[in-house]
Amino acid sequence: MPVLEARHISKSLGGKLIVDDVSLTLDQGELKVLIGPSGGGKSTLLQCIHYLHRPDQGEVLLEGRSAAEMGRRNICAFRQEIGMIFQDFNLFDHLSAENNVAVALRKVKKFSTRAALERARAELARVGLADKARLYPAELSGGQKQRVSIARALAMDPKVMLLDEPTSALDPELIGEVLNVIADLAQGGMTMLMATHQIGFARRLTNEILFMEKGRLTERGSPAELLAPGSNSRAAEFCAKLAQLMGRE
Template structure:
């Protein structure tokens, strides 16, 4: 692949009169881990949802692995793609939300194999073998037959990460994946994410966990009021921020 895996060019997004993303320019290289930080309402989560085409953009261009998100180019004109095509492309992007969104009536194993079997038409035996490997990877090999209600919040979020990985995505998006967890459960999810980052997975993570951002990110992007205010390597941005808006935010959260 030539160029970045993810590229945003002057991306704009509004909800009614509220402009949430204001001409965002942003790129992520293959294998890079980027953490998005900033106050609530800064546009971080909306940016993730646009990348995964859960929200459509109102202007600019958003490209993942060479394909325009939600559109295809015909000559010099972008045309909106069919929802079936958008869904197929979405399978290549894993997303983990604040809430775990597991199917409560399915076992852990059934949650993991549902999409590979139904969407990608994999054989159940192949999907089950990969799911077993992923459960072992997230430290839950003994929970395959458990139901979500039998798991702690941290265990459910680890299952959610394994479920996203079961689709063999090229990109993983995390939208504040520890914000719904009790403090004592945060570490077990962060450990799984840190291991995933070290494995070379391309990741974009919206987080308030500054220790994770410092340790795992290749780059931190600070957003506020729909803009990218400042970005840089963790040690530079966290220790010596250049913008007063960044300094003010970090003074409150560090």
């Protein structure tokens, strides 16, 4: 049984169809990569899977349990089990790194303050930020902020992680540190769905690439078959363009 399954998800926002009948599954320990042009619906799809937007149609199953019939309270519990990483980090600006991680443990998982802080420090150490635990978001670099947000999600012991272009808002020099953390997670067997433009990185770690355009998953396959030169896929064309842009810089 897949850990996470999305069935025929559709979502309109402001009268426009953003996600159009998308289905996908994630097996235990699998990393799938979602690529495609901006505005193609990747973020909305991830947020629908997370029920941050309730899908108009379709359902999401986590370990076989459907979120469609859950009430408010259960949806909160459902969300806890899926970690979400945002493009612009979304750290809580008024809390130190350790409290950013600890606050959800205290409020949602009802840890004691002390246990929450202990766990928070352990998670920060895991992403290499043990010495930054007391700093506030404004005192951290972009890469460090994103690592804090990963630690924050990990502390909730999620069964799946959804990553929404986690490196897009970072300077090229800072991308590496975040990708390293994600690669470690993947090797540690975390189940992940990641929207990204880091094609090289995706290629190395994933078995399946999903190409999303105009709200639909138009192509899917292993990097080898999808991105092979001469495969004539839209994904290959898109990646070639990305590579060209990177090359010119």
